[in-house]
Amino acid sequence: MTAQVTAQVIADDAEALAVAAALADEFRPGASARDTERRLPRAELDRLSAAGLLAVTVPAEHGGADVRAETLAEIFRLLGSADGSLAQIPQSHFAYVNVIRRQGSAEQRKFFFAELLAGRRFGNAQSEAGTKHVQDIRTRLTPRPDGAYDLTGVKHYSTGALFADWIPVLARAEDDNLHVAYVPSDADGVTVVDDWDGMGQRTTASGTVRLESVTVPADRVLPHHLTFQGPQLHGAVAQLLHAAIDTGIAGGALAEAAEFVRTKSRPWFESEVETAAEDPLLIQRFGELAVRVRASEALLAQAARAVDAAGEHLTDDTAAEASISVAAAKVFAADAAVEVAGALFEVSGTRSALDSLNLHRHWRDARTHTLHDPTRWKIQHIGRHVLNGTRPPRHGLL
Structure with missing residues (x-):
């Protein structure tokens, strides 16, 4: 622990x-x-x-x-x-x-x-590398004669595991259904490796978790597959938080760009103004970027309210509306985060590219985080819902 x-x-x-x-x-x-x-x-x-x-x-x-x-x-x-x-x-x-x-x-x-x-933290041991797709989970929970389980597998992109008291592990039981085993981080057979080397989100320590015949009591295993039988908000809440992170990155990048231009940038000579902050072309671009950030924030809030409303009266239709609202927020926020974090250099000028200033961390974080799951599939589900009334599928990424 x-x-x-x-x-x-x-x-x-x-x-x-x-x-x-x-x-x-x-x-x-x-x-x-x-x-x-x-x-x-x-x-x-x-x-x-x-x-x-x-x-x-x-x-x-x-x-x-x-x-x-x-x-x-x-x-x-x-x-x-x-x-x-x-x-x-x-x-x-x-x-x-x-x-x-x-x-x-x-x-x-x-x-x-x-x-x-009491302040305990959960990590995660969910994704696996080298499998057919993200839902192809091969980590296994094998029953023991005493009623407990043996847990064996290797997990990648295990954000939070290095800092966790408990590591929730996604695994398949003997019936091949998905379960979550909540494992103490210091349990025998658990190894957490800090081998994450992503260009962005560098301090998440999203490395590898190795599980070698870890003993898990039966009362620490939950039937996750049942989460998706019937209307659910599991995926919507998880994706809402991803959208919130993207929205936050966009807002943080815009704020830092504005501070840089106000305090460190020189005006372009053709603008004939005293400070960069008075350049009408920069003002125009900052206005455009601010609209993107504000729209991200508005869509995020609207999606969150849809989740809250669905939670009060959960049906297939309310769950679908929540998932679609969150998907829309996530699509927009992902684009905004990458655009605004990249535009930071456009508005700030050559000096902003200095590695010593580390302004590129916003773009690196945005670009890395937005790879979590593809927005193109969210757009598909939004389109199907609008055009044909098709409810989105039930899974943890929507």
């Missing part, structure tokens, strides 16, 4: 947003240095845990704030605007909290929600 912290318990949505805003302001000044030095944000994650921010979706009957999806999305947008790597780390944490909310037994919910309120 990771070093334990004493965690506060956040009371409601308003407190959660205030804490997130304060932490984003705290994390922002060190983001560039963490990226340059590839200094993993253990201290910052401990601050998230201690502040109670990682337990805000614990149900009220278990002592949590049970915040709205709109609040959770805004938390991730704020963190993403400060540090695109740091914001990515707890995304899977909340996805696997939702698995417990939906599929956990009363005892499992009681145990794990208490862990969360």
Whole structure:
């Protein structure tokens, strides 16, 4: 297990947003240095845990704030605007909290929600390399005579696992259905390798998890396949947080570009103005970029409200509307993040390309994060829904 912290318990949505805003302001000044030095944000994650921010979706009957999806999305947008790597780390944490909310037994919910309120963190061990596709999971849960399971497999892109107390592992049981095994990070047979070398999101430590005959008690295994039998919001919430990270990166890049132009850029001689901030062509471009960011924020908020509405009255139709709304927000935010982070150099001039300034971290984070799952398929599902009324499929990426 990771070093334990004493965690506060956040009371409601308003407190959660205030804490997130304060932490984003705290994390922002060190983001560039963490990226340059590839200094993993253990201290910052401990601050998230201690502040109670990682337990805000614990149900009220278990002592949590049970915040709205709109609040959770805004938390991730704020963190993403400060540090695109740091914001990515707890995304899977909340996805696997939702698995417990939906599929956990009363005892499992009681145990794990208490862990969360105490500041414990979930990582993830989900994706595998070299398989046919992303849903081709080959990690296995094999029953033992004593009722427990042996867990064996290799996972890649395991964001958060290096910093986790519990590692949720996606695996197939003997019936070939998908389950989630919640494994202590220090369990015998678990090895977490910090071998992530992505060009962006450099400090997420999204490396490899090796599982060699790990013993998992039966009460630490949840039937994830049941999540997708009937209307569900698992995929919509997970994708909403990805959209929030992209939206945050776009906003952070725009803010840094504006500060750079105001304080460091020289005006182009043909503009005949005293400062770069007075250049009418730069003003035009900043206006265009601001519209992109504002539209991303508006679509994100609208999608989050659709998720909240569906949660209050979950049907096939409300779940479909939530998924489509989130898909639209994700498509737009992904494009905006890459465009705005790239336009930072266009508006800031030659000096902004200096490696020592590390302004390219915004684009690297955006480009890396937006590869998580292809927006082209989201556009397909949106089009089918609009044209033919076809509900989107039920899976964790939509």
